[in-house]
Amino acid sequence: MATSLLPSTFHNGYRQPGKGTPWVVESKEIGDDDEPHWITPPSSEVLSSTVHNSLGLNTLRTWPTIYDGTNSPHGIPKWWKPSEEVDVLICGAGPAGLQIACSLARQGVNFRIIDKAAQPLIAGRADGVQPRFLETLHSWGLATEVHEEGPLIERTAIYKDGKKLMFNTSHQSDSRYRGLHIITQGQLERIYVRDLLRHRILVERETSIADFEVKPDQSPSSHPVVIKLRNEKTGMEETVRSKFLVGSDGGASMVRKKLQIPFDGVSTDIYWGILDCKFESNYPHAWVFGSVISSKHGGCVIIPREDGYIRLYTQLDTSTTGTIAQSRQAKNSAEFQESGGHVDAHSVTADEVLQQANKIFAPYELKFAAPLSWFTVWKISERVARSFSSPDCRVHLAGDAAHIHSVMGAFGLNASIMDSANLAWKIGMCAQNKAKLSTLGPTYDSERRYHANRIIHVSGSYLRFICNSTFPLAEFNHVNKEWPPLPEPQKYQPTAGKPEEDLEFLKTFFGNNGPFLLGIDADYAPSVLVPHESAAAAIAPRNGVRAPNPRVCFDMEKTGYLYDVLTGAARLHIVIFASDLQGPMRDKLKRLAAAMSNPLSFFRRFGGLARFNPVLITKCVSYEAEPLLMSDGLQVLKDNCTVIYDDRAPDEDAHTCYEVDHAKGAIVFVRPDLWIGTSVFLDQVDELDKYFEAWLVPDEEKSTTTNGINGHV
16 A cells, blocks of 8 residues: 555445545534444554655555554553463564464464564565465465455566567466565555454564573473563563564564574675655556666666556665766765765665666656655665574574565565465464474474575576676575575676577576466475375375365355365365275275274374364265265265365366376375375375374374364364
8 A cells, every 4th residue: 555545435336536534433422322332543644755755745544553553542452461471472573473473373372473663564665475475365364355455467578778678478377366466565464463453462562572592491381482572662571481482573683693593695786776656657668567677777677556656676876986976976076075975875865766767767767746655775685594493493583584685576575474384383283282393393494494595596686687787696505505406596697789688588587487486386395294205106296395276166056276175274184086986986985984083093193173174076076976975984084074076177177187096096185384295095094194193293182073064164
């Protein structure tokens, strides 16, 4: 959201401009029988930018009672009683911390979340989410509000030296969410804050960690992390004991520094001046996602926003011989010389950024068409923490505390959701003594750190192309010797007047990295969660990759996607491919049904329907499947599984998507974060006993089965 919402009316059944403040409900005169009980809470119009242009000031309306947590002007609700002993303490309420909080809330995990800021982000920072981001939010029930907020990026235009280099469709994926969706970070944070409020959770504002230590007691019921909190407003301190501490406290993370974890990588010599504004321009693709590059002056990146706004990234030349220095020299030579002839990047003005952008856009021109919504100058650093977890796996890093990189690829916000989704279900299960910390805990670092290293290479390669830069890429292979080498990054040698070389770079770059840029290509290396595949695999998708999401049928009146039944922040999804329930498949299904009834099987030992989400996919339609599941002992499957129907054409159905053998069937374990853990043939259910034994804690109480409509509990 770039500016305050204007009044609107739906008088004619669709949105039209309105008048006044129709959202305001005020108290009437005392004694009026129709006086409303609910009245509008106080709102506040705040400046969205500390820097302005000649067209005035831009404000955003915010609602402190809803969004400011413990800083609410109406005071703290009576139900808010934070405990001094919690399962998890989250330090940092940016996207990464809030996402972990949303997941833990759904798991029933006791936690607190703190942040040193007085309120959520007002404007700026991250501005786009990839399909994988939205697939994760869908499993938590939050995707619709996010993906409908701003435009979907469908076209990409790249110009160089005033000439069109490329204009084409943007990369799209097989995900239901297709491509990159635009939403501001501040708006996203407010969606999360509202979600937490529904769960009776407040962000503790203006609160930071003064110190913490991890005690040696590591028993499952212990709270070994001792954290001293400080209220920045009052100076009061409080000691909290926790099972886990999450540092989602940004690039300058106090938690990372306290753990003495090196932040490997480089700080580049590249600065961006970032403008959120409306522009007037004769550039033919001004409201299309893409880049404008000048061999002499650098590059710009255009991100179309809502309501005609644009996020414009402009590469700045802050050298003593650059265009900004020359302009300052011409305007006031004496004053510039007194400053030593240097350009402090953070002294650069919005007008100077626009001037630089016009040099890059030449022969096209830009000018401001509205007050600035946001402005900042940002130096690009590319760094990854050498570990995302403490050795005992009691303290973890997420988001910018674990990795920072360029804006190219929108990886900051989108890597954070992968961190959050990966970490939250693991610490949630360990905190509730449902999983073994010793085996499950280390997988967060091994899975997410490798992905972060790859981001640096992919994002950094594209950055150097846009900026005509030869600054060396950060190298990480020397600190990750236990991993396979990262893919060789694509290197770019700046060229002038050679469009065929630029086009070849783009063709190769997007050909190699298109799915990675959309978040759907992020495979995880072998571990206790992702075992090596056997020579004869039950399905084609490999262990450790994103679970495919084919279209399916739920009943006679509803269709959708497989992910629609793979929901829940910590549900363990057991997807059973059962063909038409007949022929050689039937005996295998009988043995599976018997196993699910056996108290010693993985299903009963580790929690039954309280922990697992069995989903049976059949090639039958509902009226065919019903009688087939009522005989030969298959009633157990009907009672425990969500049954869905794979009735699309054979060249696009779910069985073909997963490449299942219709004579052997398959069982696929899909993790809560929607990656494939492992798969076995239908008659290899014993292999799942050994798989889950390695990292789950057996349920101490006898599992029970709950019947429901079509297996839904």
